[in-house]
Structure formats: structure tokens, C-alpha cells
Amino acid sequence: MSTYVYMVRHCDSPKEGNERTRGLTPKGYSDSQLITDILKSEKINAVVSSPYRRSILTVKKIADQLGQEVVIYEDLKERKFSSEDNRISDKQLAPLLEKSFKESTFALEGGESNDDCQKRAIEVINELLDKYRDKNIVIGTHGAVMTLIMGYFDSTFDLEFLQRTTKPDLYRLEFKEKDLVDVKRLWDVQ
Template identity: 40%
Template sequence: MTNLYFVRHAHSTYTPDERKRPLSAKGILDAEEVTNLLRTENIDHVVSSPYRRAIQTVEGIAKFIEKEIIIEEGFRERILSERPVEDFDQAIKKVWSDPEFSWKSGESNKTAQARGVLATLEILDYFEGKNIVIGTHGNIMVLIMNFFDETYNLDFWKSLQMPDIYKLEFDKAALKNVQRITTIGSSESENMLNGS
């Protein structure tokens, strides 16, 4: 079995620069808890989205196992649109209700999912039989999970915490089990304006 630990990043301080947005003071404290929870999971490698908030959330476990973080563009957050949308809730509902729809210069669910799934399948193939932490973001994480099991949908995304950890157990590329490791952090409703 290959175990992927998808880590939805901790709370971040909003900046317009998606790639450089850092964790907030609360996010830094919660990231320490992420490290503590993963210490007993016999992690072999750590992979992350290139976004700073995702890297910061998993860098503690990377230091603990004394491994460099592998940066993977495929795990970056989905681009909803080129500019901030007026009604985030309605914008996200629209893309989830129509997988091929995209806002201007944004990614459709179908496009973002294909990117994330490709990265996931590559990890499963390259690190077969290993325990891999993946630092990522709420929407792309759920889109990846949705590919393997459609019960992981918009409502599931709304239930996510920030941070959150889900352990996905795979036999080759077949998803066999999903287990939530943590419920630390704040609810999705508190995070809507902060982005995922």
C-alpha cells in the first residue's frame, strides 16, 4: 500500500500574491501541530505545492525526517479567475456544478482536476509502497479526491478545516481507504475570504 497524506495548509495572511502568501501567526502554531501529528506516521518523503503557505505547513515534518521538500506544481491551488470574484460562494458553486465551466482566465474543475490527478498518479508510481506527505490546498485536494471517489464534493470541501490532514491509502492507483487525521484549525466558513 502507498499512503498519501494530503495536508490542506494552515491559516494564511491574505496578500494578492498567491505564491508568496505566508501563514498567519495562528497558522504557524497550527503547522506545528501538523508536524506533531505526522511524526508517528513513518513518513518517507514530503511533496508540496510551490505556494509558500503550503510549504510552511509541511516544512516541520520535512525537517523531522531530514528530507528536502519536493516541489510539485501540480498540487498548487486551482485558479478560480484572473481577478477576485465579487461573490466567492456563487463562483465556486458554479464551477462545481459545471465541471467544464471556467471564469475568465481561470481553471475549470475538469482542467484543475486533471492537473492534480496527474501529479498524484506520478507520486503513486514513483513512491510505491511509501508514506508521502503532500502539502496542498483545499479545492485542488478535493478535486483530486473526487476523481477517485465522487462523494468528495463541494459540500465536503466546505467541511474542511484549515489545516486538515487526510490519509489516502492506495493499492497501485486504486483508492482503498480515506482517514481524517486531524480536525485542528478553523472551519471553512471562517476561511472563505482568505482563500483556500
């Protein structure tokens, strides 16, 4: 038997605002329905998410269809890039990510490193793999933390991979016990 983890990178969200409370744009809401339509046939057992509103809203419809609540895990939140609670601009983020993927312990003051983010997120993933062994789990997530989780199991999931992902994006990870044996992208860029 296998455990399937569906990593759902959140849909489009406004460019300004607080990291924790930013929601979805109209396109984001529309895409969240498309994500739900893809996941309908996957026999999902549980829906979990980062505590950030945009991730919760991206996977909420699938949880609603199952008659479940989205289970929130604080340690699935996006990597904290700085001490600020507001979004970092793409112009600022690109060089920060490049340096972070070259030096996994690098962090801005008040932020966290790739190593720190990966460590906290992998603890949750291991807990979920134990709790939902041989089941299907949806995880509402973010680009950097998703890449760091996937990269923990397979180093080919790196900065280049992150740069190719979209909002939203959807990957099905197949685990045998805690070994990642297959990854399939399920999101067909619209």
C-alpha cells in the same frame, strides 16, 4: 502493501496578498507544529507540496525532521480561479465554487475549470503513486485542488466536503496500486 498519501490542507494564511507568496498567520505557524506532531508517527518517506508558500510552510517542519527538502510540484497548485494573482474574497468564491462543481468545465476568463485543475493534479498524483509505491507521502495542498484530487477517486468528495474542511486539515488516503481504498481524517479540529 499500501501507499499512504497524507493530504495536508495548508494552515491559516493572511486574507490579502498574492496567491503564490502569502505565508502563514501566527495561528497558521502554531497549527503547522500540530500537523508535524501528528505526522511524526506516520513513518513518512517523502514530503511534496504545491509551489505556494503557505502550503510549503505547512509541511516544512516534517520535511526538516526527516532531513529532506520539500519537493515542489507546480501542478499541485490551487485551482486558478481567475486571471488575477491575488486572493478572491470568500463572498466572490462561494458562488464560483458552486457553479464550478455543478459545471465542471466552467471557468472565468483567465482561470481554469475544475476539469482542467483535476487533470493536471491527477497526473502528479499518478506519478507520485508510481514513484513512492508502498511508501508514505505527505502532500502540502489547498482546499479546492485537494477536493478535486480526492473526488477523482471517490465522487463523495464534492463541494459539500470542501465546505466542511478546515485550515489546516489532514486526510490519510490509502491506495492499493492506484485504487483509493480508505480515507481517514487525522486532523482533530482544535
